[in-house]
Amino acid sequence: MADILEAVFRRHGGLNLQPQTGERGVFSPRSTECSSVVLAVERGISSALLFLTAVTAAADLDHKVLFYTHAAIQKFPVPVNDSMPDLKPDSLKKIKFVYRASLEELLLDVASQHELASGTAASASAPSLVLVDGLDSYLHGTSSGGGGDSAGPRKDELSTTAHLAALLTDTSSFLTRIQEDLAESRGMDRGTVVPCRVIVSYHAGAEAMAADPILGVLDRYFPTRCTLVKDVDHSAGEDVVEREWKVYLSGTAVRDDGAAKELEWRLVVHTSGGMEFSPINRPTELAVEGVSNK
Incomplete structure (x- = not known):
């Protein structure tokens, strides 16, 4: 599923990376794994990235x-105004x-997609x-979000997380x-259909990332995680x-063949708000030998 994210990173990359025709690549558009979790330590950056992805x-796609x-x-x-x-319109x-x-409301609406998509016209x-922005806010019942209290999530939050993830x-x-x-009814090959992907953003504090039990539940349903960790702030004075x-x-x-379990990119957020991505420790042709495994 992460081929969508990689397309975003390439489209808004300082190196102007473009996939080559016939390239095996790191992500396959026909991957049977269709979901991902986007995790950020600041809510604003995850929301901006999801909107840019949309x-x-x-x-482009x-x-x-x-x-x-x-x-x-x-x-x-x-980021959208600056990058695109x-x-x-x-x-x-x-x-x-x-x-x-x-x-x-979210659960009811997601469930209703089964009915809304019925019929030829609706299917088309x-x-x-x-995309679901701020999954933690829905789970914790607050519009401002947060990573839960110091005691950790309640058991019902974990079961609700599993229910929502399974429904998605x-x-x-x-x-x-x-x-x-629909493709088959039109005489097309079913294999040409791009699978529906799901990307959710989940906010957790930097200290809670490694041990957040809700993330553990999400990982069982979403085979890819995208984690954003603040690296450097370049500043001049106080600005x-x-x-x-x-x-x-x-x-x-991350790879259909499981050869790479982790890939790294660098994201620079400019003063204008624009986002610029570049790969770390791997060649632009995305050869297996260049993948960084931490």
Whole structure:
């Protein structure tokens, strides 16, 4: 599934990396593993990355996107304005923003996708990418989020996490199947259908990352984790000039053949708010020998 994230990193990379025709690559668009977790230590950076992913998927990859969030988005986040200045408004028509304030509303809406996608016309408009911004806020029942209290999550939070994660992955599989059925009814090869992916953002404090039990539950359902760790702040006096993050892609679905369990990228957030990605410790052709394994 992380091929979507890699497409975003390449599209907004300082090295202007582009996948080569016929290249095996690090991620396969036909990977059977369809889900990922995006983890950030600051909520703003994860929300901006998810929005940038939505717009890139819609504008560059022609995906229909379903984007769940707590509050209405009044304007583009800065990274989109800065990184995609020539974005055409028509591209945004492929993104459906759904505002759900509570976990119960989110669960009902995700479950309803099984009914909404039924029928030929509905199937043709079904999303191929589902994004959930601020999963922790839904789980902890607060719009401002947080990583839970010092005692850790309650047992019901863990079971709810498993229920929601299972529902999301089941829905993505269902949406993939109806697209395959639709392709077959039109005389097309089912194997040409791009599977529906799910990406969620989950915020945890830096100290809680390694031992967060909710992340442990999510890892059982989502085969890829994208972890953002703040690396450096370049500053002049008291004004921050730019921020640097290390981005770690890890998990069983990072490579179809399992050869690489973790990949690293560098993210620079410029003073304008624009995001620029570059790979760390691996050649641009993405050969196995160049992959960094930590």
